[in-house]
Amino acid sequence: AQKVTQAQTEISVVEKEDVTLDCVYETRDTTYYLFWYKQPPSGELVFLIRRNSFDEQNEISGRYSWNFQKSTSSFNFTITASQVVDSAVYFCALSEVKSGGSYIPTFGRGTSLIVHP
Amino acid sequence: KAGVTQTPRYLIKTRGQQVTLSCSPISGHRSVSWYQQTPGQGLQFLFEYFSETQRNKGNFPGRFSGRQFSNSRSEMNVSTLELGDSALYLCASSQAIDDTDTQYFGPGTRLTVL
Numbered sequence: 716a717q718k719v720t721q722a723q724t725e726i727s728v729v730e731k732e733d734v735t736l737d738c739v740y741e742t743r744d745t746t747y748y749l750f751w752y753k754q755p756p757s758g759e760l761v762f763l764i765r766r767n768s769f770d771e772q773n774e775i776s777g778r779y780s781w782n783f784q785k786s787t788s789s790f791n792f793t794i795t796a797s798q799v800v801d802s803a804v805y806f807c808a809l810s811e812v813k814s815g816g817s818y819i820p821t822f823g824r825g826t827s828l829i830v831h832p
Numbered sequence: 833k834a835g836v837t838q839t840p841r842y843l844i845k846t847r848g849q850q851v852t853l854s855c856s857p858i859s860g861h862r863s864v865s866w867y868q869q870t871p872g873q874g875l876q877f878l879f880e881y882f883s884e885t886q887r888n889k890g891n892f893p894g895r896f897s898g899r900q901f902s903n904s905r906s907e908m909n910v911s912t913l914e915l916g917d918s919a920l921y922l923c924a925s926s927q928a929i930d931d932t933d934t935q936y937f938g939p940g941t942r943l944t945v946l
Contacts, residue, residue, distance in 0.1 A: 758920060760937040806875060817863070817928065818935070819888050822875040 717742045719809050721823035728797055729831050736792045736826045738807030749790045750808040797830045836925050836938035844944045850911040853941045857904050857925030864906040869920040881906050918945045
């Protein structure tokens with residue numbers, strides 16, 4: 716069975732601080748996808764990134780960066796110079812690989828990030 | 833382009849009733865997935881429809897069902913409602929062309945079962 720653990724329930728930082736959200740996963744599949752989503756107070760989930768298990772390259776997108784380490788089954792997410800608008804619940808998810816853009820994600824419990832001005 | 837829309841946004845029902853939720857995907861998207869979010873169980877995948885066929889299903893009882901129409905709009909139905917069905921129900925759509933597709937989520941339907 717697949718499992719995603721986000722050990723940090725809530726993180727509170729002051730604006731401009733860097734913050735890392737941890738994600739550890741378990742799966743017996745050799746190929747899989749990892750995701751990060753953002754859920755602002757409005758409730759709508761926003762897709763941030765998808766990473767194939769074959770691709771261990773780290774990725775940077777503006778202030779966001781992701782560190783994928785297969786050896787430790789971790790897929791951590793760092794926000795650099797955090798802003799108040801980053802306040803949200805962030806979910807890490809894992810999905811087996813299925814064809815045709817089909818996913819069956821298993822989600823972590825989420826990390827609530829609060830950025831104070 | 834309009835985003836994913838879900839109706840109604842809020843719903844209050846009583847135990848034993850049934851409910852139907854609707855999801856209109858982004859134009860051109862053929863896949864619609866449904867998720868349940870509760871404080872106790874977190875975010876869970878319900879099912880996915882593609883070209884009017886259920887392609888994947890999560891671990892939910894048969895009281896939860898869905899369908900997709902030829903215009904890709906989808907409905908999910910919950911029969912014999914239980915208190916534990918109170919949740920935010922999210923739907924997401926994608927083009928489902930290949931594995932690079934992105935899912936776009938709707939604002940959700942907040943269901944309260946009394």
